[in-house]
Amino acid sequence: xxxxxxxxxxxxxxxxxxxxxxxxxEGEITAIVGPNGAGKSSLLLALAGLLQAAxxxxxxxxxxxxxxxxxxxxxxxxxxxxxxxIAWDVAAERLxxxxxxxxxxDGREAVEGAIGALALxxxxxxxxxxxxxxxxxxxxxxxxxxxxxxxxxxDEPLAALDLAHQLSLIAHLKACARxxxxxxxxxxxxxxxxxxxxxxxVLKHGRLVADGPPAEALSEAIIADVWGIGAQxxxxxxxxxxAPRA
Amino acid sequence: MRPGVxxxxxxxxxxxxxxxxxxxxxxxxxxxxxxxxxxGPNAAVILMELRLPRAVLAVVIGAGLGAAGAAMQGYLRxxxxxxxxxxxxxxxxxxxxxxxxLGAWLPLPLQWSLPIxxxxxxxxxxxxxxxxxxxxxxxxxxxxxxxxALFTLAGLMIASLAGALTALAITLAxxxxxxxxxxxxxxxxLTDRSWAEVWLAAPLVGLGLGVLALTGRSLDALxxxxxxxxxxxxDPARLLALLxxxxxxxxxxxxxxxxxxxxxxxxxxxxxxxxxxxMPSSLMLPSALAGxxxxxxxxxxxxxxxxxxxxxxxxxxxxxxxPFFLWLLLRLRRGEV
Numbered sequence: 067x068x069x070x071x072x073x074x075x076x077x078x079x080x081x082x083x084x085x086x087x088x089x090x091x092e093g094e095i096t097a098i099v100g101p102n103g104a105g106k107s108s109l110l111l112a113l114a115g116l117l118q119a120a121x122x123x124x125x126x127x128x129x130x131x132x133x134x135x136x137x138x139x140x141x142x143x144x145x146x147x148x149x150x151x152i153a154w155d156v157a158a159e160r161l162x163x164x165x166x167x168x169x170x171x172d173g174r175e176a177v178e179g180a181i182g183a184l185a186l187x188x189x190x191x192x193x194x195x196x197x198x199x200x201x202x203x204x205x206x207x208x209x210x211x212x213x214x215x216x217x218x219x220x221d222e223p224l225a226a227l228d229l230a231h232q233l234s235l236i237a238h239l240k241a242c243a244r245x246x247x248x249x250x251x252x253x254x255x256x257x258x259x260x261x262x263x264x265x266x267x268v269l270k271h272g273r274l275v276a277d278g279p280p281a282e283a284l285s286e287a288i289i290a291d292v293w294g295i296g297a298q299x300x301x302x303x304x305x306x307x308x309a310p311r312a
Numbered sequence: 313m314r315p316g317v318x319x320x321x322x323x324x325x326x327x328x329x330x331x332x333x334x335x336x337x338x339x340x341x342x343x344x345x346x347x348x349x350x351x352g353p354n355a356a357v358i359l360m361e362l363r364l365p366r367a368v369l370a371v372v373i374g375a376g377l378g379a380a381g382a383a384m385q386g387y388l389r390x391x392x393x394x395x396x397x398x399x400x401x402x403x404x405x406x407x408x409x410x411x412x413x414l415g416a417w418l419p420l421p422l423q424w425s426l427p428i429x430x431x432x433x434x435x436x437x438x439x440x441x442x443x444x445x446x447x448x449x450x451x452x453x454x455x456x457x458x459x460x461a462l463f464t465l466a467g468l469m470i471a472s473l474a475g476a477l478t479a480l481a482i483t484l485a486x487x488x489x490x491x492x493x494x495x496x497x498x499x500x501x502l503t504d505r506s507w508a509e510v511w512l513a514a515p516l517v518g519l520g521l522g523v524l525a526l527t528g529r530s531l532d533a534l535x536x537x538x539x540x541x542x543x544x545x546x547d548p549a550r551l552l553a554l555l556x557x558x559x560x561x562x563x564x565x566x567x568x569x570x571x572x573x574x575x576x577x578x579x580x581x582x583x584x585x586x587x588x589x590x591m592p593s594s595l596m597l598p599s600a601l602a603g604x605x606x607x608x609x610x611x612x613x614x615x616x617x618x619x620x621x622x623x624x625x626x627x628x629x630x631x632x633x634x635p636f637f638l639w640l641l642l643r644l645r646r647g648e649v
Binding site for chain 2: 115141144145146147151152154156157164168193206213
């Protein structure tokens with residue numbers, strides 16, 4: 067279990083996460099949603115141990131994250147940043163293999179497993195510049211999975227992907243959760259969170275305003291309160307769409 | 313095959329093995345490899361006391377500059393980074409120039425006060441760079457990319473400060489002879505270098521190369537961006553310290569014995585990159601070997617060129633390097649790199 071305990075995070079002297087407590091479970095997809103500037107990415111960075119808590123702490127299986135060695139933390143928590151910002155035009159499989167760095171081995175099996183799980187076999191020798199946005203997103207997720215982390219933390223992994231690629235990546239994340247990994251993702255698209263997450267955390271101005279199953283945490287009342295828009299859910303459960311009221 | 317030992321390394325190692333003997337034969341006096349004595353009464357002396365130390369020094373300096381360039385480009389995630397741009401080489405040059413000026417007050421002959429003060433300058437530049445840039449990596453609370461931006465700006469500020477002080481030292485030169493010596497020295501060269509310079513530079517460059525080799529995996533992780541690299545267990549403070557020490561030792565020692573030799577650190581990694589898998593760790597060893605080849609060839613060429621006085625190595629490399637830099641910029645603009 068990954069847990070935030072009364073967590074406060076400051077960036078550039080501003081409190082971006084304030085007194086937040088939440089528990090994240092293995093085997094589930096937890097979505098973190100909220101308006102721009104609500105502190106979603108900062109919360110994710112703090113959960114990944116990449117941003118220090120000003121107050122409170124993050125616990126990994128009951129131990130404070132700050133008490134783990136950098137290497138232990140890196141093995142347990144895989145972090146996928148928002149922007150696919152790749153400095154060198156390397157082949158897809160070289161990029162995936164970077165996921166083994168915390169283990170200090172080449173982990174052939176894990177790398178091959180990640181390449182297979184994300185259907186990257188035909189792309190493995192292609193340089194990253196020759197991949198589409200959707201293919202690149204799969205390569206970057208495979209990089210995280212190659213490290214065999216207990217936790218997969220991803221910041222807007224679905225942004226900038228078309229619908230088909232969004233659904234395919236979600237399917238991969240669901241497979242991670244089914245295999246026992248904990249998946250925590252920041253999402254902008256409320257419909258994706260409502261339809262695919264097991265649990266949703268709603269943030270506003272760095273504070274947790276809702277935490278529960280998607281149907282409760284993303285109720286029309288909460289959306290009206292947090293985003294300031296009147297909107298209603300249309301369609302069948304599992305395939306709902308959010309329509310703003312005129 | 314071990315990481316870092318790749319096809320490109322083997323190619324450049326083989327090339328170097330051919331170039332070193334060729335370089336020993338080339339010069340104002342051409343030496344017949346099959347009959348050294350027939351090449352003149354002093355051929356053996358020329359070979360052992362002039363050409364061999366000069367060739368060894370070219371290899372040592374070229375290897376240091378090539379590897380430093382590869383590491384620097386990896387760290388800054390930018391193929392336009394040159395170790396000379398980031399304060400250490402200009403600080404070493406400032407130290408060397410100061411030795412012309414202060415030489416009279418130092419209890420050392422110029423032959424020793426110059427490299428020692430150049431190393432002191434490089435050390436000062438390293439300390440400044442590490443101190444300022446270290447603030448950017450210590451807290452991890454800044455905006456994304458702020459660490460590298462701070463490093464770049466700190467390096468450029470140190471470089472321009474050192475440049476201004478060097479210019480000041482030149483205008484305040486104690487006499488015309490010192491002035492000409494300073495200007496001549498600033499345009500790096502390997503002319504008339506002896507084994508003494510080799511013994512001074514080789515251990516420092518070797519140590520620097522060893523330190524740079526430790527950065528390979530962290531630089532690879534940095535391919536994914538700063539935050540992803542940290543999530544993979546890269547310690548930014550350790551990486552910065554290793555990088556500054558490695559670049560400082562290699563570049564500082566090079567400037568101390570040969571003056572400013574620009575563009576090697578920029579061109580070499582760029583030429584080598586397409587021959588590798590483009591990961592920074594794969595680039596380090598072949599860049600060291602290719603840098604050694606480039607400086608050796610350039611130094612042999614300036615020795616052979618039929619000019620009244622020998623063309624300075626630093627000038628020759630800049631004459632090649634500047635147009636190359638422009639070409640690289642234009643290619644980058646068209647998105648071909």
